[in-house]
Amino acid sequence: MSVVNALVEIFQKSGFMSLSWQNWVMILVSFGLLYLAIVKKFEPLLLLPIAFGMLLVNIYPDIMADPLMMSSYEGTVDPNAHWYDAGVLRLIYAGVKSSIFPCLIFLAVGAMTDFGPLLANPVSLLLGAAAQLGIYVAFLIAIATKFLTFIPNFEPFDALEAAAIAIIGGADGPTAIWLTSKLAPQLLGPIAVAAYSYMALIPLIQPPIMKLLTTKKEREIKMDQLRTVSKAEKIIFPIVVTVLCVLILPSVAPLLGMLMLGNLFRESGVTDRLSDTAQNALCNIVTILLGVTVGATAEGKTFLDFKTIAIIIIGLLAFAFSTAGGVLFAKLLNVITKGKINPLIGSAGVSAVPMAARVSQVEGRKYNPSNFLLMHAMGPNVAGVIGSAVAAGFLLMTFGN
């Protein structure tokens, strides 16, 4: 064999020859996301692993190979294959598919969350509920896709798919993955990518909506300092929430239970080592595995179709309506309390913790530099986590088997 023949063969077997145009498009998309993560610093801890997973799978699709069809929805089963013949990211993806990663992330979020602002101002819980509006608007929009049958090759979303897409409006990645893997696992890739990407882009999505729905005077409102919350209150809260919410909606037990367990690690004061592990080492490990494998579900050939584009659009609308729901409800509370609530904290009711609360703080200071809304916004923000878990529990109870 001549050197030239060898080189030709290598070239023919290389990715340059085997990749489709969809893979090249997704490679460009991953470059864009890497740019946003590294240069613009948009939630790099999430966006960077997602973007890199996307890049890897589109350069080398077999990294997500699934010869046993463990979690793929297209292809054929290879009867001679073993589980270890699957692509390395496909094996790790089992943690997403089985809901282990989302639940572990909730444990970490619980350990990192201070429910003090929410306990000091329980009205925050209502803001966390109002900011779930986007979930139900997105559900209606997804169902309404049946009016789009004039688009060639477009199959409208069924009820289960619509419910899974709707949860993007909760702005909560782990909840979105958890519900989607139960109701419409075939859509896990686009829904997870949409949810996490929009969570990372919250500093871009929310401010225009917040500005549109509030007056300058409202944005300048300075809120009273929150009361100090006692240790006993903080310890009893996770236990009460677990008992109450799981009894009302049993299906929320895995997510809410882990969230509150993590919080109890933090607040009990007797499990500092566990709390530290959940907040740091465990959270970081699961974030890497979850991010890379979620990104790796965006393989061009299966990812780039009308349904994905529709999910991306509906997801954005869901985020927008959730933000609007929170802000409008905060405006209502501001009227009821005679000007004591800055409506900007309403947008933090979407559960992306702590990005959404940070946006409220930044926007508040733009209009009144002496304004510190962060702690006030943390209340609705952590309430949003509970709200989206309850909303997901309702959808699972309604549509689950």
Place this chain on the structure above:
Amino acid sequence: MLNTLLTLAERKYISFGEALNISITGIVVVMLVLAFLAVLVLLLSKSIRAVEGAAKKKSSAKAVSANAEEKTSAPSKPAGTALPESASAGDLNLYNVDEKTAAVIMAIVSNESGIPLNRLLFKSIKAIENKG
């Protein structure tokens, strides 16, 4: 109501009206659960604070009586009740600063540090003149 929804969900495609019904029920359920939680948190906080307040009073009363027994001729500080969070205590010296500005500075320090005013002690506030 929920039974109707469950029957609806067994079908692959549902009508827009049915979807609207599910959406309204969904948002109402989330609102009710979180509103119920808010009321519960409020009641819990109040009862915990009441219990803690009573325990504090008891222990401070014990401490006062123990102090009274130990007292000789030296005068002691008045025990007094706890200050509200918005109040501060002690003597404050103001140098070229009016009371209103001083109040604003104290409030900002309290807000920035997250420490209630009743746990902060300001000794003096001095205006620094710009010599440039």
